Amino acid sequence: VISLIHKYLNAGVVQKGMFQRTEDGVPQGGPLSPLLSNIILNELDKELTRRGHRFVRYADDCMIFCKSKRSAQRTLTNIVPYIEGKLFLKVNQDKTEVAHISKVKYLGYTFYRYKGKCRLRVHPKSIKKMRDKIRELTSRSNGWGNAYRALKLTQFVRGWVNYFVLADMKQMLKRTDEWMRHKIRTIYWKQWKKVKTKFRELKKLGVEQEKAWICANMRNGNWYCGGYFVLQTAFKNNKLRELGYPTFTEKYLKICKN
Template sequence: MAHISKVKYLGYTFYRCKGKCRFRVHQKSVAKMKNRIRELTDRNKGISNAEREKKYQEYVRGWVEYFRLADMKGLLKTTDEWARRRIRAVYWKQWKKIKTKYRMLKALGMEHWRAKELVCSRKGYWRMAKVLNQIFSKKIIAKLGYTSMLDYYLVVCEN
């Protein structure tokens, strides 16, 4: 016997809302999911972008399908922002040379002076991924094939 908020069952935890029992994803399941995304978007891993995208898609779809009964809109929104930043860091690292970085930023529609400024920056990959947020947007990352967890959840959710 335990209080309903202390129970973990199949990765879910429970809570009460307006007299009804609702599902939520347990903290341990969230931590495992983040660690798996961390592995898939590791910028030191020597796999192609197509392979990375395929594995990411498979994992996101499987995870969201399994936990689709849970209330997790806020969780998925913050996780998506974090995962997109990791993806931007991967691409920034792959554009090793200044010339390549400049060419890719210009292709994404950035002005000459701003692209020059970013290319010559000595900031780390994680910091540059934050700076690239406006130009390397959610739409572009979706075009590359990385599905948003929140968008997929809203399609399949049963709540």
């Protein structure tokens, strides 16, 4: 095993068709990088356990928990020499710091205290990234049909909720679902374009003729129309579910129930 690791570390990389020798480190993003991290950092796990520290580590991303800032600073000062001197690894000083648990982002999560216990939330940066992905999936520029868009959203929602299921996020997901439904209604409104098309499609969705005609003739912006009560009535939750669109909340509650 050690021989294979040595060969891998010295294998080099190919960038833009040109071979480059690697003097240190491993190819970033390589499938073996997490495995190599676990092999070498297993010694760090043993050392932290021996010293009586509580910690969590995923690949090369590690957090050590202490009771006070002073204790955390002392632990950091003592453990860095071990990592660099014994394991011959370089500690990234830009990503290494002493911070309160509520200020930490770890694997997309953040933490908060509730009734004396530490609980998980989705970090704001992770929420922003999630919303950016939804904007990408609901963009008209990708040229997708509605059925395929619903499929891609379902795949994304399922994967995202499965990853962040440990977090307390019910209220956040409800707000996200409302925003996503608004975007979906706006997509259909943009697709209809002409007044007669809007009128016809609204009638198909069960909207009364007078309301459908008034709504079809609206000259407000697309986003405003997507939130108009007539479209909300036309595209109720059951209708969107029938069209194949997912909701974060339903997926989250289903997993929590199981």
